[in-house]
Amino acid sequence: MSKYFLNYLDELESEAIYILREVWAQFENPVILFSGGKDSILVTHLAKKAFYPAKIPFALMHVDTGHNFPETIKFRDDLIKELGVKLIVGSVQESIDNGRVSEEKGKNATRNALQITTLLDAIEENKIDCAIGGGRRDEEKARAKERFFSHRNDFGEWDPKNQRPELWNLLNGKHFEGEHFRAFPISNWTEMDVWNYIKRENIQIPSLYFAHEREVVWRNNSWIPTSEFLNLEEGEEIHKKKIRFRTLGDITITGGIESDADTLGKIVEEVSAMRKTERGDRSDDKRSETAMEDRKKQGYF
Numbered sequence: 001m002s003k004y005f006l007n008y009l010d011e012l013e014s015e016a017i018y019i020l021r022e023v024w025a026q027f028e029n030p031v032i033l034f035s036g037g038k039d040s041i042l043v044t045h046l047a048k049k050a051f052y053p054a055k056i057p058f059a060l061m062h063v064d065t066g067h068n069f070p071e072t073i074k075f076r077d078d079l080i081k082e083l084g085v086k087l088i089v090g091s092v093q094e095s096i097d098n099g100r101v102s103e104e105k106g107k108n109a110t111r112n113a114l115q116i117t118t119l120l121d122a123i124e125e126n127k128i129d130c131a132i133g134g135g136r137r138d139e140e141k142a143r144a145k146e147r148f149f150s151h152r153n154d155f156g157e158w159d160p161k162n163q164r165p166e167l168w169n170l171l172n173g174k175h176f177e178g179e180h181f182r183a184f185p186i187s188n189w190t191e192m193d194v195w196n197y198i199k200r201e202n203i204q205i206p207s208l209y210f211a212h213e214r215e216v217v218w219r220n221n222s223w224i225p226t227s228e229f230l231n232l233e234e235g236e237e238i239h240k241k242k243i244r245f246r247t248l249g250d251i252t253i254t255g256g257i258e259s260d261a262d263t264l265g266k267i268v269e270e271v272s273a274m275r276k277t278e279r280g281d282r283s284d285d286k287r288s289e290t291a292m293e294d295r296k297k298q299g300y301f
Contacts, residue, residue, distance in 0.1 A: 009197050016043075016185035017050040019148050019171070023130055023183045024057055026173035030130035030183070031088060034060040036072035037248040038205050039134025042194055043185055044079070045203050047132075058132065059086035063119050065111040066093040067229050067250040075206045090122035110253045120156040123180055130173065130181045138190045139277065146184055154178035191246075195271050199264040209267065211244040211259045222255025246271075 020043075023030050032047060034040045047056045060083075062076060080087045092114050095101045100121065101114045123131060137144040145160045149171045152158055164172050173181055186194070198205060216223035217236050223243050224230065229252050232238075243256035244267075261270045 009193065009200060012186070012189055012193055013046065013049070013197070015169075015188065016046045018169070019183060019185040020047050020050045020132070022149075022171050022173075023132060023185075024051075026171070027130040027181070029126070029128050030132060031059045031061040031126075031128050032056075033131050033133045034062050034076065034087075035134075035248065036062070036068070036076045036206060037134070038194060038198065038209060039136065039186065041079075041203060041205055042189075042198065043132060043134045044083070045201065046185060048083075056083060056085050059088050061088040061090065061122060061126075061128070061131065063090045063115045063122070064092065065115060065250050066091070067111055067227075067252050069206070069208055069225075069248065069251050069254075071206050071208050072248060075204075079204075088122060088126055090118040092118045094118075095121065110250060112250060112253060116156075123156065128180060129175065130183055132183045132185065134186060135182075135184045136189050136191075136194075137187050146182075146187060148184055148187055149173055150182040150184065151175065152180050152182060156180070158182075191274075192268070192271055195264070195268050199268055202264075206248070208245045208248060211242050211262045211266075213240060213242050214256070215239070216241050216243060216256060220255065223258070224253075224255055225251055227251045 032040065032044055034044065044056070044060065047058060051057055060080065064073075076087075092101070092111050095114065095118045096103055101117050104110060104114075119131075122128075135143045135146060137146065142160075145163070147163045147166050148169075149164065149166070150158065151162070151164060154176070166172075175181060189197075197203075215226045215238050217226060217230065217232065217238060218224075219236065223239075223241055226238055241256075241258055242260065244259045244261060245254055245256045248254055259270060261267045
């Protein structure tokens with residue numbers, strides 16, 4: 001009798017598809033949180049596989065800070081058109097205009113934390129009971145505490161000490177009215193797994209992930225791209241560098257790395273030699289030792 005062995009990428013894929021199907025089975029109105037980054041693109045690709053030949057049964061939700069890379073927005077719109085799914089957009093600018101949040105000031109001002117209010121408002125307004133994210137445990141220590149099904153109370157808050165057990169991968173999505181869950185199908189994936197899978201499946205990703213020439217400024221120990229939203233400080237100089245981005249967020253806080261990796265094969269090779277987390281060039285995570293966990297407790301992704 002022959003034995004059947006799954007490749008490790010097939011195992012990760014199978015686990016993620018199981019979680020996506022459990023979300024669809026247990027919740028009434030789930031969405032995929034879509035940022036235009038590689039992880040949310042991967043989750044969307046896995047959702048296509050999970051429900052093929054039917055269309056993805058989830059709407060995609062994007063919390064638009066207004067400070068996005070133009071390439072990211074174009075990629076998002078092209079993908080939505082290709083998939084034929086609904087796009088829900090929560091606007092941070094609208095939250096500011098309506099007095100729900102206040103714009104930060106100063107050199108390191110960012111709209112990153114402002115997304116919390118916009119996200120929670122969109123979840124409440126659209127009666128969403130589960131938001132599927134592309135968070136992975138290897139990214140950051142706060143995300144390492146997440147379960148596949150992560151409970152949020154009726155204020156959208158996360159309590160890392162009050163996570164439900166998931167013995168034998170039994171997932172419990174029961175919740176009271178007003179509460180919701182976040183689901184993380186690729187929790188067990190590493191950055192290397194993501195890139196190997198993207199390469200294997202030939203998944204389309206934004207050009208920002210590939211090495212390209214760009215005007216940048218050295219700030220917070222990384223190369224921050226110039227834009228209409230970046231105010232130069234005295235002594236800061238604009239340089240033209242060949243860089244790429246390992247993770248995508250607001251254009252004001254996403255640091256690039258000098259690189260010649262302009263193909264998926266070269267990216268895989270480069271990542272295999274990395275000894276620094278991909279979020280190491282995100283300015284928002286450098287504010288304090290617990291910056292990510294503090295935001296997550298308030299309702300962040």
